[in-house]
Amino acid sequence: MEALVSIIQSVYTVLGFSAEANIGDVLGVLSILYVFLSSMTHFVGKEEAPSGLKRDSSEDVSSKIDSGEGKDIGKLEQGVREEVGEEDNKADQDLKEEKIVKSAEVKDTPKVSWGQRLKRGLERSRAEVWGKLESVFSGNQLNDDSLEEIEEILYGADIGTATVSELIETLQDKCGSEGFGVRELKSFLHEFLKNKMEPIQKNLDGSLASFEVNSTENKPKVIMVVGVNGAGKTTTIGKLATKLKNQGAKVVVGACDTFRAAAVDQLQVWCDRAEVEMVRAKEGSAPSGVGYQALEKAINLKADYCILDTAGRLHTKGNLMDELKKSGDVLKKLDSAAPHQTLLVLDAITGQNALRQAEEFHKALGVSGLIFTKCDGSSKGGSAISIVQSLKVPIAFIGVGESVEDLNHFDLDDYLKALLNNGQEEMS
Ligand SMILES: Nc1nc2c(ncn2[C@@H]2O[C@H](COP(=O)(O)OP(=O)(O)OP(=O)(O)O)[C@@H](O)[C@H]2O)c(=O)[nH]1
Numbered sequence: 001m002e003a004l005v006s007i008i009q010s011v012y013t014v015l016g017f018s019a020e021a022n023i024g025d026v027l028g029v030l031s032i033l034y035v036f037l038s039s040m041t042h043f044v045g046k047e048e049a050p051s052g053l054k055r056d057s058s059e060d061v062s063s064k065i066d067s068g069e070g071k072d073i074g075k076l077e078q079g080v081r082e083e084v085g086e087e088d089n090k091a092d093q094d095l096k097e098e099k100i101v102k103s104a105e106v107k108d109t110p111k112v113s114w115g116q117r118l119k120r121g122l123e124r125s126r127a128e129v130w131g132k133l134e135s136v137f138s139g140n141q142l143n144d145d146s147l148e149e150i151e152e153i154l155y156g157a158d159i160g161t162a163t164v165s166e167l168i169e170t171l172q173d174k175c176g177s178e179g180f181g182v183r184e185l186k187s188f189l190h191e192f193l194k195n196k197m198e199p200i201q202k203n204l205d206g207s208l209a210s211f212e213v214n215s216t217e218n219k220p221k222v223i224m225v226v227g228v229n230g231a232g233k234t235t236t237i238g239k240l241a242t243k244l245k246n247q248g249a250k251v252v253v254g255a256c257d258t259f260r261a262a263a264v265d266q267l268q269v270w271c272d273r274a275e276v277e278m279v280r281a282k283e284g285s286a287p288s289g290v291g292y293q294a295l296e297k298a299i300n301l302k303a304d305y306c307i308l309d310t311a312g313r314l315h316t317k318g319n320l321m322d323e324l325k326k327s328g329d330v331l332k333k334l335d336s337a338a339p340h341q342t343l344l345v346l347d348a349i350t351g352q353n354a355l356r357q358a359e360e361f362h363k364a365l366g367v368s369g370l371i372f373t374k375c376d377g378s379s380k381g382g383s384a385i386s387i388v389q390s391l392k393v394p395i396a397f398i399g400v401g402e403s404v405e406d407l408n409h410f411d412l413d414d415y416l417k418a419l420l421n422n423g424q425e426e427m428s
């Protein structure tokens with residue numbers, strides 16, 4: 001200490017101070033030095049911070065999180081992690097969705113089986129009507145209350161009052177008997193409706209379902225497609241022509257809707273895509289003339305099918321219905337049996353009202369088969385049941401979407417299975 005006092009005294013002398021150094025001065029100098037050095041250390045510490053801070057702070061944070069201290073820091077870091085993670089997840093999700101969309105696009109071609117398309121197409125009818133049967137009773141015994149509910153659901157299913165009454169009457173016998181649950185109810189409905197429709201469906205010309213390459217027909221089969229405006233005639237013909245062409249058939253299509261140029265162009269697009277011949281009207285031709293030319297061409301080309309698209313018309317317009325009849329008669333000059341099929345396109349959305357249309361068209365033309373379209377956009381997919389029964393005309397085709405693959409011949413079992421969600425696993 002004395003040495004430090006004498007050092008300070010020497011400094012005073014050099015600086016010309018007359019004061020005498022003592023222990024207090026030594027302590028004062030030491031304190032100044034201490035403050036100076038500590039601030040220097042802090043400053044140097046800050047200089048190192050950019051590289052050291054990350055390591056130190058993260059270690060700090062993790063140790064605090066590990067020890068359960070500093071929950072807020074933990075939350076903060078968690079938030080940052082989640083934010084980063086969320087971005088990663090979102091990117092992952094986007095990628096996944098993109099892949100799903102791409103694979104769906106691919107799958108939406110023939111890879112989606114007809115069974116799946118039909119099931120998907122009748123989804124609304126199932127969800128809004130038929131599927132409700134599943135919630136009617138959970139046990140395995142039918143009682144009066146559940147029967148009442150079933151009756152209500154069936155009345156909303158557009159299957160016709162006579163059919164519902166008969167169904168309920170038959171179901172009454174099952175009331176109170178053990179072992180009759182939802183599964184049995186569905187099987188019962190399936191069988192009941194099948195029995196009603198099958199005898200009529202049997203009248204359908206089997207060659208409509210699929211084309212046999214070596215069939216012995218030597219004249220084209222003429223299919224005239226009729227219906228009210230916008231029912232789906234042109235689209236259905238496009239799908240049907242594609243289907244038959246893919247089965248190896250030679251097809252000629254006649255664009256007999258001479259009222260709208262756009263209708264002919266629409267059909268042309270389908271025919272180009274299907275690579276089938278299309279006959280279009282000469283300026284000012286009558287629809288019957290186009291039908292005649294189309295059949296003539298089909299005969300000359302030894303085609304298997306001649307499909308005629310007609311203009312949509314209201315079933316209540318007598319003159320338009322007469323014109324349609326005339327178109328059919330003109331064809332007889334080339335083939336007395338033509339048209340071999342007159343198919344009426346019915347839009348499922350019209351439900352029971354479609355029956356009125358069907359009756360009028362049938363009266364005027366003698367419809368040989370029905371094409372039930374747009375089942376995918378309606379909950380009235382079941383209305384086909386009452387129409388078939390009332391008209392005694394079978395359903396030839398069913399349409400469940402706008403894609404070319406969304407049309408197929410009508411298979412009663414598959415239709416009932418899809419409608420009732422019954423035995424789906426067996427469907428191809
Ligand atoms: N969702 C759905 N849409 C369909 C189906 N069939 C046809 N459409 C659509 O219904 C609309 C009318 O179809 P068209 O084929 O032009 O009907 P059309 O009977 O020829 O009409 P007109 O010639 O005007 O009488 C089009 O937008 C089709 O894509 C189907 O099964 N499902």
Ligand SMILES: [Mg+2]
Binds near residue numbers: 233234309
């Ligand atoms: Mg059309």
